[in-house]
Amino acid sequence: MTVLVGYTRTAEGRAALHHGREFAALLDAPLAIFPLFDIDAATDWPSPELLEEAGNQTQFLSRVPSSNHAAEELLDLGAQIGARLVVIGVRSRSRVGKILLGSDAQSIILGSPIPVLSVKAENHEH
DSSP states (O other): OEEEEEEOSSHHHHHHHHHHHHHHHHHTOOEEEEESSOOOTTOOSSOHHHHHHHOTTEEEOOOOSSSSOHHHHHHHHHHHHTEEEEEEEOOOOOHHHHHHHOOHHHHHHHHOSSOEEEEOOSSOOO
């Protein structure tokens, strides 16, 4: 049973990775990281820094070019790999911001049949 981290290149994404690694160790489970951002040919995925931070036993998942949103892809992959826990980073946003921009975190939390751990970053970069 895998611990699946929804990763972003933000302080919240790093917090999700940190807590995901801790839970994977506690559960003696593999860790998988899914990018919640678009990957193109110019994107360095996974980055050398992320490879070092995540450790050798980590599986790096890729986005599939499709019409699905990142949250839907993460949930589909979570079911396929038998994830036991999904870990995501969250940040506070105004109501208007949520309406205009949507929220992958909200979609994951509300739509996941797998338990979701949502974490906040200790230091905000915004």
